[in-house]
Amino acid sequence: MTENTAPKSFIHEIVENDLASGKYGGRVHTRFPPEPNGYLHIGHAKSVCLNFGLAQQYGGKTNLRFDDTNPTKEEQEYIDAIKEDVRWLGFEWDAELYASDYFDQLYDWAVVLINKGLAYVDDLSPDEIREYRGSLTQPGKNSPWRERSAAENLDLFERMKAGEFDEGSRVLRAKIDMASPIINLRDPVLYRILKASHPRTGDKWCIYPTYDWAHGQSDSIEGITHSICTLEFVNHRPLYEWCLKSLDIYAPQQIEFARLDLSHTVMSKRKLLRLVNEGHVSGWDDPRMPTLSGLRRRGVRPEALRAFAETIGVAKTNSTIDYALFEHTLRADLEPIAPRAMAVLRPLKVVIENLAADQTEWFEVDYYRHDETKEETRRVPLTREIYIEQDDFMAEPLPKYFRLAPGQEVRLMHACLITCTGFETDADGNVTEVRCTYDPATLGGAAPDGRKVKGTIHWVSASAGAQAAVRLYSPLLRTENDDPDAPDTDDFIAGLNPDSFETLTAVVEPALLQAAAGARFQFVRNGYFYADPVESKPGQPVFNRIVGLKDSWAKQQPK
């Protein structure tokens, strides 16, 4: 699935160099380390593809490791969803592991640190710790508890573990340098008291390691070679290395890359959670969500996501990917594989005056006109009354409008040429019905006399077609960007696109009623659609629009 033509990233180069130099004995071992406190989104997909992709390309392994060090935020529901999403994306891990698997070892290592005089129990309150830390420009100052003896620290740490102290009353800190310009090195907290039950370890622990104390050692235990993470962890690398060096254990290397930012959508877990909780979307799998479950529900294929990850590349520059590139990737993925069919989203009735009411013309139409290797067809009936798109008729056509208009001739795709002879309107002047005649010599759609028709429109028989619910989805945000770190004030909610979801009752050709749940089609001239796997019923599919087709006519119209 991976294009070998894709340019290699700086990370690939690092891996290749390490392979060449024999740095890890020719091994490549990565890990994907999600915190189970939310659903995976397309940004995680980039990381999943990178980590698993690297292992695949260089014959290595990848662990799925849940970073479950904070029981106050993590839930089993998320663990299950994450596993499902990674598998759906197309990857299988070599081992399913948890940072919590290492809680005993991590505790023992903390004791080692204490014995080396490199960690101490601090009685300062959270507020005091913050004060003592100093600021970006001011050095911090030592805690009065910094010089406790190893014996006293050991005793206190053990009692922390035993549950003798309240949350927030004491922490275990590394003893590094309160004046370091790297704030993470100003005696970072290694353990805090959290009297919370853990999804996996239950009530065994009431002290939990912080990310900084758990991550590098977990990597070390698993023999990870390249520990890939996002840019905001660059500042943590000195601490990552300090821990491993202080313990004198195997040290992987941490490598950072820029996380994905996509325009017109929200990417922070906090905001996604808020959208769900406040009902702005129907759930984590709402097709508008950038979550993998949302994209899956919308009909996006994992192949498209993998191709997208390949396309956007990996670098250290913060950047925002244009939503249009994502949509392009979706179309490129579906274009070759999607069978074509006709569905009229916003129906307008057309009466073909010279076709008898009891007359039906049947056409055998290719599903894959774009692909000569596939020959499946279905039968499409033409009757006196049909539906076309409202947009495909104009009572007073604009210049260069090639579709139906009084006196104008168009092709009904796959069927015949029709000429508009008139139309009817309601009291408000809305067109309610269009009248046409067809040319019997053009059955099949070609004109024997060689006459050219500029417009070809799709259509569905009114009597033989069927109604089907069709839902259109557009980007969540009206604005291009959402600052991923801005507070989720009402502004973020106010910026939501009010038209991101629209349900229509479309008229679809008879064959589409047989669409299996999960089937994908291109509705000609409209876009790619997916028979919703949850709401579709036998004989009554519900379609989600995965992505629209580009529309050069709409584009050239002044707004």
Next chain:
RNA sequence: UGGGGCGUGGUGCAAUGGUAGCACAGCGGCCUUUGGAGCCGUUUAUCUUGGUUCGAAUCCAGGCGCCCCUGCCA
């Protein structure tokens, strides 16, 4: 002078001392039984100043800009 990361067309990604290329977007054209399939062409870029060099996006120095770091979150 807190520390760190990063600056290439509108948006992204390449080029690793030797003609700045690719994708998306845009624009123009061809073609068309998807105006929305397909094809072709094309505008636009090395943050800045200086230095090294026959030659700099690439190396060096200064400046500027953006991002990250003051959780007992990850």
